[in-house]
Amino acid sequence: MLKWLLVIAVVVGIYYFFIKKKPMLKAEKPTKKEQSSELVECTVCGTFCSVSEAFIKERRYYCSQECLDA
Numbered sequence: 001m002l003k004w005l006l007v008i009a010v011v012v013g014i015y016y017f018f019i020k021k022k023p024m025l026k027a028e029k030p031t032k033k034e035q036s037s038e039l040v041e042c043t044v045c046g047t048f049c050s051v052s053e054a055f056i057k058e059r060r061y062y063c064s065q066e067c068l069d070a
């Protein structure tokens with residue numbers, strides 16, 4: 001019985017060892033976010049904002065909905 005507990009403990013230990021390693025590999029890949037943080041100038045008021053937050057219409061960037069409608 002004690003032998004089985006030892007085997008289970010080893011299996012669980014190995015299981016958690018590999019589980020813990022996987023999230024670290026994911027954290028090392030922030031490649032896509034770097035591109036979206038690029039700053040663009042608003043066509044209407046000249047305010048700089050990131051591409052991910054900007055409104056894009058006809059290949060022009062706008063900082064807000066108000067500038068987009070203007």
Ligand SMILES: [Zn+2]
Nearest residue numbers: 042045063067
């Ligand atoms: Zn603007």
